[in-house]
Amino acid sequence: MGWMAAAILARGLKAEGVELTLIDIPDMPADDLAESSLPAIRQLHQMLGFDERQLMSITGASFKLGTEYRWGPATSFVHPMGKPATIVPALEQEVSRLHLIGDDCAYENYFLSAVAARQGKFAFPDPDEKSIRSTLSCGLHLDVKNYKEYLKDYARFLKVAVRKGALQAINICSSSGFIKALVLDDNSRVEADLYVDCSGESALLIGSAELAVPYASWQVDLPLDRMVNFSVLRPSCKTNTICPLTKVRAAPWGWQREIPLQRKVVHQFIYHSGLLDDEGLAKEVHRMAGASDVRYTEIKPGCREVLWSRNCVAVGAAAGNITSLAVSELHWAQSALVRLLDYFPNKSCEPFNAAEYNRLTMQEFERLRDFHIAHQVTMHSDSAFARLCSEAPIPAPLQHRIDLFLHRGRIAAYEYEVMSDQLWAAFFLGAGLWPKRYDIMTEALPERELLQNHQRIRAAISKAANAMPNHHELLASYCPTR
Amino acid sequence: MSAQRIQQVVIVGGGTAGWMTAAALARFLPPALCRIVLVESEQIGTVGVGEATIPHIRHFNQLLGIDENEFIRATYATYKLGIQFTGWGAPDSSYIHPFGLFGHDIRGIDFHHYWLHLRSLGDETPLDNFSIAAVAATAGKFAYPEKNPDSLRSDFGYAFHLDASLYAKFLRNYSAERGVRRIEGKINQVKLCSLTGFIESLTLENGEKIDGQLFIDCSGFRGLLIEGALKTGYEDWRQWLPCDRAVAMPSERTTDPVPYTRSIAQRVGWQWRIPLQHRTGNGQVYSSEYLNDEDALYLLRSQLNGEETGEPNFLRFVTGRRKKSWNKNCVAIGLASGFLEPLESTSIYLIQVAILKLLENFPDADFAEIDRAEFNRHIDLEYRRVRDFLILHYKANGRVGDPFWDACRAMSIPAELERKINLFRESAQVEHYQQGLFMTPSWLAVYIGQGIVPQGYDSRVMRHPKDTMADYLKKISEAIEADVHGMADHKTAIDNAIKGISGIYPEASMNLYGLPK
Known part of the structure; x- marks a missing residue:
């Protein structure tokens, strides 16, 4: 996380004469093995000037067109990225009507991303609006270790200074309460105007006795406290299909997640330790032949009451944690860092500016939390x-959103939402939350005609998916693992 | 589907709100399933005088499939690129709130930070010079916006000044062609269900009884159904928007119509000028605490340019909003739902969003509570957004020495608005939101136009040397000026539209600042 912050801030402040120092603290908790990102990461890479092809090669990356969820013995859906591959307005209304009269076509079949991903196909989003491939959108699956190295090189290239050492003390200015300097274990001091706390759950600055910003636990809302990462090598067989999908499975103790990289698959169990003990977990891990790199981490769902306090901004798990199941820590940290550039302060850290940063970041974070809670509600x-x-009440905005959708298939809009209405609808319909009724406007067309229209649409999408290249072949020629 | 569909909608009131609602419902509700009835009385006048709009009206017309030029002919409309505010900041100041952007962000940083930086170095070019809509408006020119993002003409939208009663008439014909039944008559009695309190039927003076499931109250200030029958309650906002009266009066057109609405601050309240093809709409909005009706009329008359062409029309209002726009089986749209003075031309917009939200949440005969909740949640936000933006105009006035304006500067304002102003004053950031009306360019126009000078701005712009930046900004404003020079005169543009030789008008969107993206 620190290197990500260093890269973004160094790029954004390159011309400002702002000097950046990264304190590399030894023995920090281990990172996840792989990252499953939203499409925003590609825009960020563009802003940073990364060569995506080279980056993907170095990180053994694959593309991501969506997430496949499984729960129960035979229930699965793909939550796609991008948008429906049809211009029918109020699509979910028409599909709900067809569903109510017995048509059992899954909603994901209206998304080229989902249909293609299921078949292990991939193509780049087409900027030409007239092309059906313009409805695609993709994120990346990355190997975190190599990604971090890449960011490190980049940050060094942009003259970010690095100091190694553990934090020994925080000097606070007695009049302003601002951090004046950090003292490392070799008694050297690091003085700065602004401090970005990327120290993860340990929150060495924002959570220190000196700043003492309390952490509001969301453990009741998201009852997960532990995670294990391990990887399994792919057999080196050339015809091996790689679906451009992150796979998530609901388990009686939490979630199991698979992130496909070119040469290996990273598995993650995100769980409640009261429901899965180490012995049970070892058995589960053992079932996967060739598991290696097994690493455990503690997770504490929750959020700092203030994310930017005085001259300290917390980013990533130091700011909060929503378990990274559907939207990764890296994603919302990136979003926060880009926002920090927009609200970059003067030396005095103007109070209204920081308050606005806090308000926006917090609201976005709460919307993301609600999306994670929606996973629990629909798939467990x-x-x-x-x-x-079920011990915690569902937050009111999410409850309203679910109720309204179940009632009539509409998505209630909220401020600072990260996911589009279309993707919320795709999530609900995929998870089997079919609305009880649909708009009266939808009844303008007779049933038979409507069904025929829709069969045509689906056929066109299916044909377009068939015409796409195989994902694993494309990776092998475009960005083979180095 | 288990729930029964609504079979008959009854709209009460035939003003702008009533006929806009009737037309939209007739356009979208399947006629085989749902009938639409509108009750109006010719004896009861409508408030609609001259009306100024914002670009969203083009989207409404587009949804209804109305030809824009036919609409211009039918309503004696003129084009509108923004609103000019005179005397709201310092008494001799003037600015335009344009339907468009100011400059372009450069390297992800909003343009106004560069402008503020240059200004702090002594450059005095007004912000308006960087908005093509503002420059064209002031020059009396008009051209359609263009879709090509590289064009200077890509970042603005336009609206109309129109004769609202003619618009209502136009939509009345539209509705009649699509099966809306119009009933002439005064409502004598509203019958409520003794069990649920829902409206069951209306009885007219002639004894005719009208049944329905959904009743839409477009009866104006009175709120015949929503308040008269259902006693929904009203939230009074006069503590922040102190004007409670207006007097309107049309006058002869003496010069070519300008492509903007004018709002001229007075010693109490303000006056509007709305240029139509055939006349000018004028009005004085005031507070009865500071100005009596006679003096208000005098203040208006003394500033008219052309001959009066009608009698003064006095209006009394309480600024605020119905506690629930949708209560039981009655939805209030237009003035029955709330009143906000026309300072930012939002009346027709608020009608329009209420209609769209009603269609999105159109109930079935069992009237699920959640449809009402969602509708009211959204409409409440829309009204509050407009309210706060209007309050800003009063709060940030620069008319020192006028007791009315002194009191406005001293008043306490809603916390959310205070937060926005503090943020801008401190760091030139415009609070960002996605829901509801008025985004960065609008807030910026008023903040800067009325003299709120930020103490700081984005420090990333400071590195640019003065000369480079001054040159760059000068190029932008010169390019805008040259481009505007090549546009048609507003009068010619309207004539071309009337004759149908203006070319193809651009696609509309629900966006205040330009074409669909």
């Missing part, structure tokens, strides 16, 4: 984990 029904989840 009858398990020990589901009972834990």
